Amino acid sequence: MDNAPFGIFTTKGTDITFSNRYNQTLAGLDPDHVTDPDTFRQWIHPEDRERVLAEFAQAVANVQPYETVFRFLHVNGSVRKVLSRRIPLKNVTIHPPMYIGFNIDITALDQMQTRLSRAERLATLGQVAAGIAHEIRNPLVGIGSNAFLLLDEFDASDPRHADLEMILKETKRLDRIVNQIVDYARTRELAPVLCSLNDLADEVVKLLDAAISAKHLTITRSLPPTLTRLQADRDQIKQVLLNVVQNAIDASLDRGAITVTAFELPRGQQTGIVIKVTDHGVGIPDDALAHVFEPFFTSGKRQGTGLGLAICRNIIENHGGDIQITSEVGTGTSVRVWLPLRQEFQFVEG
Numbered sequence: 001m002d003n004a005p006f007g008i009f010t011t012k013g014t015d016i017t018f019s020n021r022y023n024q025t026l027a028g029l030d031p032d033h034v035t036d037p038d039t040f041r042q043w044i045h046p047e048d049r050e051r052v053l054a055e056f057a058q059a060v061a062n063v064q065p066y067e068t069v070f071r072f073l074h075v076n077g078s079v080r081k082v083l084s085r086r087i088p089l090k091n092v093t094i095h096p097p098m099y100i101g102f103n104i105d106i107t108a109l110d111q112m113q114t115r116l117s118r119a120e121r122l123a124t125l126g127q128v129a130a131g132i133a134h135e136i137r138n139p140l141v142g143i144g145s146n147a148f149l150l151l152d153e154f155d156a157s158d159p160r161h162a163d164l165e166m167i168l169k170e171t172k173r174l175d176r177i178v179n180q181i182v183d184y185a186r187t188r189e190l191a192p193v194l195c196s197l198n199d200l201a202d203e204v205v206k207l208l209d210a211a212i213s214a215k216h217l218t219i220t221r222s223l224p225p226t227l228t229r230l231q232a233d234r235d236q237i238k239q240v241l242l243n244v245v246q247n248a249i250d251a252s253l254d255r256g257a258i259t260v261t262a263f264e265l266p267r268g269q270q271t272g273i274v275i276k277v278t279d280h281g282v283g284i285p286d287d288a289l290a291h292v293f294e295p296f297f298t299s300g301k302r303q304g305t306g307l308g309l310a311i312c313r314n315i316i317e318n319h320g321g322d323i324q325i326t327s328e329v330g331t332g333t334s335v336r337v338w339l340p341l342r343q344e345f346q347f348v349e350g
């Protein structure tokens, strides 16, 4: 019982009288260290604690079983989501009643569910996007090529010349948006290769050189030469870096500084790498920060579609990593990507 792969505990009334090793670990406690059973309460996530304690006390008062989902918050900040079931031992007629409880770790399940429902949304959006692309692309090509041909018919001083140029510019913009939507919604096959992050960063900086010079920005790269090569889809990771650095450039003020750092950081058993892009630009207000990864969320930049970060998140999560963004208005923004160094699934057969 002590080594069962789920938490087992007993209570007398609401007081815990026994807890197996797994349950200790679940709560973020050292299983080898005997702790005062009551400390469990304090490791329930503050947002869940009051509710769980009150509901369980109510169940105990009525000698009823109790089932709930709550979170444990560990000292290091990690959160475990738990399905908890507590059953009164009916044949024991002592007061307060005794309970046996089971805590099952559903953190991974919960994360998978969130990801799945996002995947479902994406699949629907993919169909819509394919429809849009089909409906818009052909007429767009027609409008664009006709406007281009007509341009020759009017003298540059003719106001209609400027009108036609405007039409051309707008059709190009629409075409770009349609392409981005299709790009966002398509399912990406991963083609992982070993790639050097240093080379990738060089290429990205070179591609964005015009925008960097126009604002007189300095880009500092702090990528140790000993950095292990990353196994990932090179084009996709490059796209992520391009999007993120482009955002940093957009947000920076004249003569601003942007830093790109990378270092190795394992997560559990997995070796991994952190890539961080920090700018000292305008920052993101709190209410906007919660939405930056949503498709079409944009603060209305001249060329923005609002798909950049949404695409980044898809790519990084497809690689089994995650992407986070922290920001303070007036101080700057930091985007932190964690990626596993190896893509394990490709070795799995069948």
Ligand SMILES: Nc1ncnc2c1ncn2[C@@H]1O[C@H](COP(=O)(O)OP(=O)(O)OP(=O)(O)O)[C@@H](O)[C@H]1O
Pocket: 243, 247, 248, 251, 279, 281, 282, 283, 284, 292, 293, 297, 298, 299, 300, 301, 303, 304, 305, 306, 307, 308, 309, 310, 333
């Ligand atoms: N480094 C940053 N500094 C300040 N704001 C940022 C930064 N990165 C992202 N944002 C905010 O998040 C929004 C969404 O970013 P995202 O890259 O998804 O779209 P976009 O840059 O507006 O358009 P797109 O990337 O499709 O051209 C931006 O419009 C901006 O408001």
Ligand SMILES: [Mg+2]
Pocket: 243, 246, 247, 308, 309
């Ligand atoms: Mg962007």
